[in-house]
Amino acid sequence: MISIEGLSKIFHLNQKKITAVDNLNLTIQDGEIFGVIGYSGAGKSTLIRLLNRLEEPTSGKITIGEKEITTLDKNKLRMARQNIGMIFQHFNLLWSRTVSENIAFPLEIAGVPAKERVQRVNELIELVGLSGRENAYPSQLSGGQKQRVGIARALANNPKVLLCDEATSALDPETTNSILDLLVDINERLGLTIILITHEMHVIRKICNRVAVMENGKVVEQGDVLDVFLKPKQPVTKKFVEQVMENQDGDLDQLLEEYTSGELVRLHFVGETANQALISKISREFTVEVNILSGKITQTKLGAYGTLVVQIIGEKNEVNQTIQFIKEETSVEVEVLVNA
Secondary structure, three states: EEEEEEEEEEEEEEOOOEEEEEEEEEEEEEOEEEEOOOOOOOOOHHHHHHHOOOEEEEEEEEEEOOEHHHHOHHHHHHHHHHHHEEOOOOOOOOOOOHHHHHHHHHHHHHHOOHHHHHHHHHHHHHHHOOOOOOOHHHOOOOOHHHHHHHHHHOOOOOOOOEEEEEEOOOOOOOHHHHHHHHHHHHHHOOOEEEEEEOOOHHHHHHOOOEEEEOOOOEEEEEEEEEHHHHHOOOOOHHHHHHHHHHHHHHHHHHHHOOOOOEEEEEEEHHHHHHOOOHHHHHHHHHOOEEEEEEEEEEEEEOOEEEEEEEEEEEEHHHHHHHHHHHHHOOEEEEEEEEEE
């Protein structure tokens, strides 16, 4: 488990104090993929650099497993870092070294014998899908291949924790998905704890178990990804959810103006309920017409999440019974937008 208590980082610039991380508290469970999302300047990259003390905290406590990272001297910290791998947005590869030599570099530093290094490098090349590219140089690789080298290098010393600092933001969408699939595979195969920093909700949606939303150096919201999608509380969280849901509410004002009959209702589907044939069911049970005006269903690692805006037309009593049925007899959440 990773425990972060009262963590702060203050930078001093031109006689001004800049609080990048502000009294932050988090608990991350062993083996989970934990996302930290925020816009530029939220403090998320500083946070991840504090976890392995690439940045020194101003105050607070970080415990990874049994070790309190914030109290270790230089020698003990160097040893502890072998259990904490890190991958970067811009790969940070050694351009004069081949794929194999880049992956072997941390093993050389750790003093691993040459024969063992070769065996470990070969295992990692296969794991990240780079077989046949062992002798290529970074300049001969695509962006996705470079990041696979970065991942393999981060795994060289068999770490227990993998830190990912905007690991996919320099990649195109298709390559991003392939890298995210690789991270999920590594998490499942090796049981690694992965902490993923990003400004893209698509990344959180696809692979994270839980998420923390950062703003102005603080965690303003956190929880299971599905819960955050269903009930975002903070304005910044709502903006991130809209990224994935394609801002369905962008045309809501127009819908509210155009549809003056019946009731406009927003339905929230979570998990298995997203696959239920709810519309056809209520059409059979009640004398109402249901028009779907807008909607989106998207997959998260823990299940589906979706919303539909529908117009329900019929006798007032029949419409009310329909809404009551959805509320009481299904697990779909109902939000009445307009009463006609």
